[in-house]
Structures are given as C-alpha cells and as structure tokens.
Amino acid sequence: MHDTDTPGGEVTGHSTGRCLCGAVRYHVSGPLRPVIYCHCDMCRRTTGHFGAFTAGDRDSLHLEKADALKWYQSSPRARRGFCGVCGSILFWDAPATPSISIAAGSLSKPTGLRASEHIFTESAGDYYHILDGLARHPRWPAAIPVVRKNPGRLA
Numbered sequence: 749m750h751d752t753d754t755p756g757g758e759v760t761g762h763s764t765g766r767c768l769c770g771a772v773r774y775h776v777s778g779p780l781r782p783v784i785y786c787h788c789d790m791c792r793r794t795t796g797h798f799g800a801f802t803a804g805d806r807d808s809l810h811l812e813k814a815d816a817l818k819w820y821q822s823s824p825r826a827r828r829g830f831c832g833v834c835g836s837i838l839f840w841d842a843p844a845t846p847s848i849s850i851a852a853g854s855l856s857k858p859t860g861l862r863a864s865e866h867i868f869t870e871s872a873g874d875y876y877h878i879l880d881g882l883a884r885h886p887r888w889p890a891a892i893p894v895v896r897k898n899p900g901r902l903a
C-alpha cells in the first residue's frame with residue numbers, strides 16, 4: 749500500500765499514471781481526493797460506463813509526456829483530456845478552479861485511494877445497480893465533506 753494512505757481514502761504522496769498506450773504520462777506531487785463515481789450523461793457517454801475520478805491541485809499535476817494529449821470542450825466550463833492515440837480518458841478540467849480531476853483508472857497501482865460516493869445517480873444507466881453502500885446523490889451534492897476545496901462537478 750501507499751505509505752501515506754489515510755483512513756478517509758485520500759493519498760498525500762506521489763502518484764503516477766498513464767494512458768493505455770503510454771503516449772501520455774503524468775505524475776501528481778500532491779494530495780488526491782477520494783474517488784467519486786459520476787453517473788451523469790456526459791461521463792457515461794465518454795467512458796462507456798460511468799466516471800470514476802479523483803482530483804488534485806492543478807499545480808501538482810505534472811505532464812511527463814503529453815504530445816498526444818487532446819482536449820474536448822464538453823461544456824462551457826469544462827474540458828476533458830484524453831489520449832489522441834489510444835483514446836484513454838485521463839482528465840476533467842474546469843479552468844476556473846484550481847483543481848483538476850483525474851480518471852482513477854489511469855493511475856498506477858497501488859493508488860491508496862478509496863471511492864467515497866456516487867453523484868448524478870438520477871442520470872445513471874438503466875442496466876446496472878449501485879450496490880456498494882456508498883453515499884448516493886441525485887446530482888452534485890451541496891457539500892461533500894471529503895473534498896477539501898473546489899470539487900467542481902464532473903459533468
């Protein structure tokens with residue numbers, strides 16, 4: 749396990765990640781928030797299932813290799829980063845906030861992270877059930893205590 753795990757599912761140390769083909773590689777030098785599952789329509793379509801994102805300060809995200817990194821403006825306030833070679837989903841970024849969301853599946857194990865809740869469950873797909881006992885929110889909740897600052901919605 750990560751030597752800086754916390755009971756709340758955050759990690760405070762160094763994390764690394766990459767896309768499937770390796771054309772985009774990054775590391776994170778600061779804390780990461782617990783993973784939030786997002787069932788909004790945009791996350792479902794772009795991931796093929798539902799979103800699973802952690803988040804950290806944008807300043808702590810360091811792109812080591814980003815030649816193939818592409819951005820798709822998915823809403824007026826946010827863009828989604830993906831690998832233009834293999835299509836891996838990597839980032840959700842709202843430039844007006846100081847944090848950036850990172851697709852949890854792109855992180856290398858062990859991540860030390862835990863999932864904390866589900867959001868936008870009112871938009872969830874109709875072919876699966878949410879049975880893990882984590883908190884569920886129909887949309888973006890008014891307050892997510894585990895998010896330290898500027899969570900931003902994953903939509």
Ligand SMILES: [Zn+2]
Binds near residue numbers: 770771
């Ligand atoms: Zn790739």
Ligand SMILES: [Zn+2]
Binds near residue numbers: 787868
């Ligand atoms: Zn979403």
